[in-house]
Amino acid sequence: MSDLDEVVKGRAFLFDIEEKFMQAPMEHYDQQDYLLRFWHLQDKFNMLQLIVEIIKNAVKSHKLAKMNNKLYFYFLIDLEAYFYLLVSTLDVLAKLTPNFYSEWKGDKRTQQYFSHQRKFFMQEQNSKKDPEYTTYLEDNMKWFKKVKGHRNELTHNGALIIFTRLKKFYFGTKRNEKGFIPNEEVETCIAETFQGFCDFLIFYNSHFGTKSLKI
16 A cells, blocks of 8 residues: 555545535635644644654664664654644644534633543533543543653653663653653554544544534
8 A cells, every 4th residue: 555545544534524514504714714624634644644654664774773863863853743743633623523512612611622622521511412422532542641641741851762672662751750761662652542543533533424513
């Protein structure tokens, strides 16, 4: 499968949702604003795919083991960009979700960041409105908590990369009194979190693809 095939595959993740916004009766300006969000989502998804590929190739080459300054910092840039882009993509997606609930449309608690929106749906007084979505957010988001944790640490600190005798790369963003703790294998972490993200997009599309917009 070519890189282009992967991009097309990525676009299909939210195809049903995009079609709903394209067909919804609304002002042309508003519709263009919504569709622009989907274009932003697609751009971010494409960038995420490229970064995952770059990180995978860097890990397999083992060139970082020499700790060449340029390669090492390129790797740090890509690693940090991955976490930022993934959270950013979910934040853009979160702007679309309130449009499926008439009573929550315009509620600032549902229109902020994805992490805030997730907590909102999981609150007892809101959880019964959409039990299927709430259950997914509760039971299938370990990958998101990991991504958000690393993203938050990278915002205020940095990351440490080490190469072990087993020829594996580990990184750490958590600090203790001794500094960073390199407890995440790079390849495993990226693969699991990106797969979790893609699974969420597939669920999101199938779940909201059957709902009516409240625009």
